Amino acid sequence: MSADLLDVRRIYYEPAAAALPRGKEILARFPAAHLVEVESHQRIPELYGDETNVDRWVRIKREALVLGVKKTLTARPNGRSADFIAPSTANGCAMACAYCYVPRHKGYSNPITVFANIDKISGYVTRHAARQGVKPQPNECDPSAWVYDIGENSDCSVDARISDNVRDLVEVFRWLPHAKASFATKHVNRDLLGWDPLGRTRIRFSLMPHPDAKLLDIRTSPIADRIAAIDDFVAAGYEVHVNFSPVVVRPGWLADWAELLDQLDAGIGPAAKSQLAAEVIFLTHNKDLHEVNLGWHPKAEDLIWRPDLQQPKLSQNGSWNVRYRTGAKGQYVSSLLDLIAARTPYCRVRYAF
Numbered sequence: 001m002s003a004d005l006l007d008v009r010r011i012y013y014e015p016a017a018a019a020l021p022r023g024k025e026i027l028a029r030f031p032a033a034h035l036v037e038v039e040s041h042q043r044i045p046e047l048y049g050d051e052t053n054v055d056r057w058v059r060i061k062r063e064a065l066v067l068g069v070k071k072t073l074t075a076r077p078n079g080r081s082a083d084f085i086a087p088s089t090a091n092g093c094a095m096a097c098a099y100c101y102v103p104r105h106k107g108y109s110n111p112i113t114v115f116a117n118i119d120k121i122s123g124y125v126t127r128h129a130a131r132q133g134v135k136p137q138p139n140e141c142d143p144s145a146w147v148y149d150i151g152e153n154s155d156c157s158v159d160a161r162i163s164d165n166v167r168d169l170v171e172v173f174r175w176l177p178h179a180k181a182s183f184a185t186k187h188v189n190r191d192l193l194g195w196d197p198l199g200r201t202r203i204r205f206s207l208m209p210h211p212d213a214k215l216l217d218i219r220t221s222p223i224a225d226r227i228a229a230i231d232d233f234v235a236a237g238y239e240v241h242v243n244f245s246p247v248v249v250r251p252g253w254l255a256d257w258a259e260l261l262d263q264l265d266a267g268i269g270p271a272a273k274s275q276l277a278a279e280v281i282f283l284t285h286n287k288d289l290h291e292v293n294l295g296w297h298p299k300a301e302d303l304i305w306r307p308d309l310q311q312p313k314l315s316q317n318g319s320w321n322v323r324y325r326t327g328a329k330g331q332y333v334s335s336l337l338d339l340i341a342a343r344t345p346y347c348r349v350r351y352a353f
């Protein structure tokens, strides 16, 4: 991995996290890092402040790591991509996608926070899955397993470069007879190929046409590399799905999606094809994020802020989200589904919205 993505120089740590075995391992992994004691991983103003200074955010993403203890453990019902959202083992991200909603919760630099109490998190997930028992009927998440998303607030492939948290969870899921782990990723980390997940972890590689990714998926692995990784991850024992997301509507979008689907078709073999499925998620954007992005990446906003095509909706937390207009959006969805059926007919679409 290039030091451009991650080059940990400062670790902000809660003393309770540093005292745990996982905390000690992480500190030992970055012996040259400058250590800063903090009272709470959630209150470090120098990391979460200035939303106008993008050079500074990227530096913080690359150089800062936060080590904390996850206090509240819950498995939230989801029902769309996964049955449950598992308690996270990390949050934040070293990448910087223009549409990413994660920083809204945590300030704009949003560096990685890793949680050291992995034994508590694993124990919680194991007990929760045991309580569910056998899945009574198939749903769009999975025909037989309860699916737990283990990477809602971070990218697990990058997190795995910092600690063994993700590996520990993948190993836990090997032996949970009725449950499966799942996470979406935009980063190819081939270290994961040695983990032997026994088919109980689903990796969802996010894909979009290259011209969109070039403008929007900042600091991620190139789309061609993600496609090239699929066969290897299937051979290594992962279930591999794809997330077609976010789908951006613009002049020529369907032609570029056709090209992407052809690249996918040419880039994967029969084993991957026979188990492939997809989520299709059209872009949702946000007014506050739009204002921030205008300050550092206006070209991305030309693509994703389209008042002529989008309608606003007030979200629960009081900010304005925008999505493609009802009616037109239904047509976009069916056009893309038709294209998927024509170009990659073996790819089952788990859901599209």
Ligand code: SF4
Pocket (backbone or CB within 6 Å): 092, 093, 094, 095, 096, 097, 099, 100, 101, 102, 153, 154, 155, 186, 220
């Ligand atoms: S990889 Fe995911 S979490 Fe990271 S910036 Fe992109 S969308 Fe956000």
